Amino acid sequence: MKKIAVLTSGGDAPGMNAALRAVVRSAIYRGLQVLGVKKGYNGLIEGNMVEMDVSSVADIIHRGGTILGTARSDEFKTEEGIEKALDKLRVLEIDGLVVLGGDGTMRGALELSKRGIPVACIPCTIDNDLGYTDYAVGFMTATETVADAISRLRDTSSSHGRANVVEVMGRRCGDIALYSGLAGGAETIVVPEVAFDLDALLRKVLRGKNRGKRHHIIVLAEGAGNPYEISEAIQKTAEMETRVTILGHVQRGGTPTVFDRIMASQMGSMAVDLLYNGEKDRAIAINCNKIVSVPIEDALKTQKLFQHELLETAGMLAI
Numbered sequence: 499m500k501k502i503a504v505l506t507s508g509g510d511a512p513g514m515n516a517a518l519r520a521v522v523r524s525a526i527y528r529g530l531q532v533l534g535v536k537k538g539y540n541g542l543i544e545g546n547m548v549e550m551d552v553s554s555v556a557d558i559i560h561r562g563g564t565i566l567g568t569a570r571s572d573e574f575k576t577e578e579g580i581e582k583a584l585d586k587l588r589v590l591e592i593d594g595l596v597v598l599g600g601d602g603t604m605r606g607a608l609e610l611s612k613r614g615i616p617v618a619c620i621p622c623t624i625d626n627d628l629g630y631t632d633y634a635v636g637f638m639t640a641t642e643t644v645a646d647a648i649s650r651l652r653d654t655s656s657s658h659g660r661a662n663v664v665e666v667m668g669r670r671c672g673d674i675a676l677y678s679g680l681a682g683g684a685e686t687i688v689v690p691e692v693a694f695d696l697d698a699l700l701r702k703v704l705r706g707k708n709r710g711k712r713h714h715i716i717v718l719a720e721g722a723g724n725p726y727e728i729s730e731a732i733q734k735t736a737e738m739e740t741r742v743t744i745l746g747h748v749q750r751g752g753t754p755t756v757f758d759r760i761m762a763s764q765m766g767s768m769a770v771d772l773l774y775n776g777e778k779d780r781a782i783a784i785n786c787n788k789i790v791s792v793p794i795e796d797a798l799k800t801q802k803l804f805q806h807e808l809l810e811t812a813g814m815l816a817i
């Protein structure tokens with residue numbers, strides 16, 4: 499193993515830069531040459547790469563986003579696209595690849611590893627929707643951002659005696675809503691993993707209002723319900739003025755938390771070690787506070803389990 503490449507793909511996640519820094523510096527420490535691939539798998543297809551040295555990753559551990567740029571590549575989903583990427587990897591004599599991203603990125607990595615390219619994956623997605631790891635890089639930072647937004651919204655909601663429906667990201671996964679809702683003391687958390695009961699929500703808002711509560715924060719995971727319909731129902735039935743806040747991409751940026759930086763650093767360093775030691779297809783995870791790795795195919799097959807007991811705790815504490 500002499501030369502490796504590293505890329506970031508899919509939606510960016512705070513902490514990707516910290517992982518990149520760890521990959522580049524661990525590789526240099528091991529005497530390897532490192533190429534940084536621009537804009538995800540598209541850069542691999544086009545051969546859009548730059549040599550990374552120690553200073554190329556200076557001053558980025560604390561920055562959100564990814565200095566390499568990212569993309570969701572449609573071309574890489576085709577056989578032709580994969581062939582083009584393989585060709586570039588062969589011509590540039592790249593012996594191994596580290597990819598940072600979510601499940602789509604890992605599916606792409608699996609295709610390359612099946613065709614003989616040694617690959618190590620670092621889970622990076624704010625959604626935390628990968629079943630094989632307790633946490634993905636970026637999730638804790640996004641959750642922190644949402645919890646902060648909830649606190650701010652509670653201030654103004656209490657002042658006006660309003661309800662607030664806060665829509666958060668997560669694709670089909672309710673983890674951002676669950677963690678930020680609990681941490682932010684939200685009255686109601688709505689996630690795609692649990693059937694939404696509008697009547698129960700309205701009863702809860704009314705109950706709170708009748709005992710003098712000045713606000714009601716509903717954290718709604720995207721896709722789990724329509725925030726405007728929920729807002730209208732609250733205004734009509736509970737007669738509580740309601741506002742909708744869609745947090746959107748604000749959740750994807752910002753300074754990564756210490757947790758994300760440390761996990762990203764450990765994972766980046768392990769990714770290089772795995773390739774250096776001849777491993778061919780590994781997905782890195784954190785399980786029970788230990789950084790471990792599993793075959794990529796096993797990682798992708800592991801079902802994501804929703805923490806129903808945590809939602810129950812949140813519900814119990816928000817009576």
Ligand code: F6P
Binds near residue numbers: 750
């Ligand atoms: O996967 C990360 C994520 O932010 C999801 O939570 C969200 O559904 C999606 O990406 C948004 O995608 P885009 O950035 O392409 O709008």
